Amino acid sequence: MTCLPDRPPGAPALGLVIDLDTCVGCQACATSCKQWNASGHSGPLPDLHPYSAGAEGVWFNRVHSFEAGEGAAGRTVHFPRSCLHCETPDCVTVCPTGASYKRAEDGIVLVNHDACIGCGLCAWACPYGAREMDEVAGVMKKCTLCVDRIYNETIPEALRQPACVLACPTKARHFGDLADPQSAVSQLVADRGGQALMPDLGYRPVNRYLPPRQRQAESQPIEDQPTPLDIKNPLLRWMGRVLTR
Amino acid sequence: MKPAPSIVFFTVASGAGYGLLFWLGLLRPTGLLPQAPAFALTCLGLSLLLITAGLLASTFHLGNPQRAWRALSQWRSSWLSREGVAALLTYLPALCFGFALVSGASGLAVAAGLLAALGAAVTVWCTGMIYASLKPIAQWHHPILAPGYLLLGAYSGMALLAAVSAIGGVVGGPASFIVTLGLAGLVLKLAYWQIVDRLGPAASLASATGLEALGRVRPLDPPATETSWLMREMGFRVARKHAAVLRRICLLLGFVLPMLLSLFAGQFGGGLAVLALLLAALTVLAGILVERWLLFAEATHTAALYYHG
Ligand code: SF4
Ligand code: SF4
Numbered sequence A: 001m002t003c004l005p006d007r008p009p010g011a012p013a014l015g016l017v018i019d020l021d022t023c024v025g026c027q028a029c030a031t032s033c034k035q036w037n038a039s040g041h042s043g044p045l046p047d048l049h050p051y052s053a054g055a056e057g058v059w060f061n062r063v064h065s066f067e068a069g070e071g072a073a074g075r076t077v078h079f080p081r082s083c084l085h086c087e088t089p090d091c092v093t094v095c096p097t098g099a100s101y102k103r104a105e106d107g108i109v110l111v112n113h114d115a116c117i118g119c120g121l122c123a124w125a126c127p128y129g130a131r132e133m134d135e136v137a138g139v140m141k142k143c144t145l146c147v148d149r150i151y152n153e154t155i156p157e158a159l160r161q162p163a164c165v166l167a168c169p170t171k172a173r174h175f176g177d178l179a180d181p182q183s184a185v186s187q188l189v190a191d192r193g194g195q196a197l198m199p200d201l202g203y204r205p206v207n208r209y210l211p212p213r214q215r216q217a218e219s220q221p222i223e224d225q226p227t228p229l230d231i232k233n234p235l236l237r238w239m240g241r242v243l244t245r
Numbered sequence B: 001m002k003p004a005p006s007i008v009f010f011t012v013a014s015g016a017g018y019g020l021l022f023w024l025g026l027l028r029p030t031g032l033l034p035q036a037p038a039f040a041l042t043c044l045g046l047s048l049l050l051i052t053a054g055l056l057a058s059t060f061h062l063g064n065p066q067r068a069w070r071a072l073s074q075w076r077s078s079w080l081s082r083e084g085v086a087a088l089l090t091y092l093p094a095l096c097f098g099f100a101l102v103s104g105a106s107g108l109a110v111a112a113g114l115l116a117a118l119g120a121a122v123t124v125w126c127t128g129m130i131y132a133s134l135k136p137i138a139q140w141h142h143p144i145l146a147p148g149y150l151l152l153g154a155y156s157g158m159a160l161l162a163a164v165s166a167i168g169g170v171v172g173g174p175a176s177f178i179v180t181l182g183l184a185g186l187v188l189k190l191a192y193w194q195i196v197d198r199l200g201p202a203a204s205l206a207s208a209t210g211l212e213a214l215g216r217v218r219p220l221d222p223p224a225t226e227t228s229w230l231m232r233e234m235g236f237r238v239a240r241k242h243a244a245v246l247r248r249i250c251l252l253l254g255f256v257l258p259m260l261l262s263l264f265a266g267q268f269g270g271g272l273a274v275l276a277l278l279l280a281a282l283t284v285l286a287g288i289l290v291e292r293w294l295l296f297a298e299a300t301h302t303a304a305l306y307y308h309g
């Protein structure tokens, strides 16, 4: 059913909060996503020409690097991009077969690969480029929010988190319920001014991105600051130089 | 957006086929067209041929064409599903129309013809709405898009109808309709290009990354050095220079030439008119093919912002 579900009041909106301040662009989330999902709910994730020129494949998570701002205030921002599990996504409603759906109970957006005809319309309807065609099986695939990990009772409770969240070496990725204002992720969004992407399009994405923190004013590398060895008196400085030769 | 040949062919061929069916069903009862059943049957056959060829071509675009029947299920939310349902339903009155023509049931022929015309219009409207409803593509998500599909379908259908009816000995009416519809189409295309040339993308990279507070955002490194399905599909770009040439070709082939040919045919009639209107129909189809290719090639998707800025 590709009409959006009536979400029961109080139903969780599971999603990710991604910290653009601490993300170092190491690609650990992207590779661990690929590794887990290649054999998970939406596996396999095919690669075309993996060992030659023109290697490409299906990834649910891709890390871009951008430059933002000008001059001294400019900075490099690493930006992981995956499905935002939107509350009102057209990717679901445009699907002609009912293969694309949003779960009422937790808001996760998934594809039923047995019903998908591979028309690609849902990918056109996603502003965020979050859906990728598996051209071998001829069906659409996308981030599952690791639905096969987060409820998986066969793995230790501490590991019931998306693969990308667990892999991040700088803890730049956080998983939780963004509908609950008391949850750790919602608190993080409130504290750090978490952003929704392209809010004007009206998809109401669940995932949030925490913008880079403001730089400390006048902050200078420690090496540039005067030390006790920076002696003002020229005579003493000359003596210092002679003696340290 | 990538102009996939199967979709470009589908929208042009079935657009013209439905246009022809529309005018045949609507105009035949008025007496403006040749009344011989052979004429109506030829037009009906041609329109169903074009529609069916287009629909078949569109399934080549699918990853799993054998499941295409599933696409009829979600008509409540999906314009693509509605298009499929409308396309299939339109076969019923169209085939009924054919049956009535063969068996000489003139009352039934009129009723079925009108119903088929309605089905044709609804189907093409749904096709237009598939594209017009896509918010990430500014050049499509515009109220002018779906009426454009309707008008150009009607125009190319009329060009086909005029060619066949010239063979059947009637030239004047249909030929003058080509000029009227062609003028309307010309104005519509010029207006559309004026609109999209002023239009920015549906969002900016700054809002696509949530980094608006930092100022201008530009791409530094893409996620992969090689391309991807996403980039082939949504990252397609046509050089402005080439697009400008193609627009002129589209105007010339699709509108100016066929209108001149139709004026010529209306003036002189006879065997030359048949030739002129056949040529007009061909140039209209060629022009609309270019138009449809451009409609894809010039459309930009917000997902490409992450790559091209
Ligand atoms: S990010 Fe794209 S694929 Fe994911 S729910 Fe939103 S619109 Fe759909
Ligand atoms: S590609 Fe599959 S999931 Fe996407 S719209 Fe088409 S049928 Fe639905």
Ligand code: SF4
Pocket: A032, A033, A034, A036, A037, A060, A061, A082, A083, A142, A143, A144, A145, A146, A162, A163, A164, A165
């Ligand atoms: S939640 Fe899972 S599927 Fe989604 S990006 Fe992270 S690892 Fe990949």
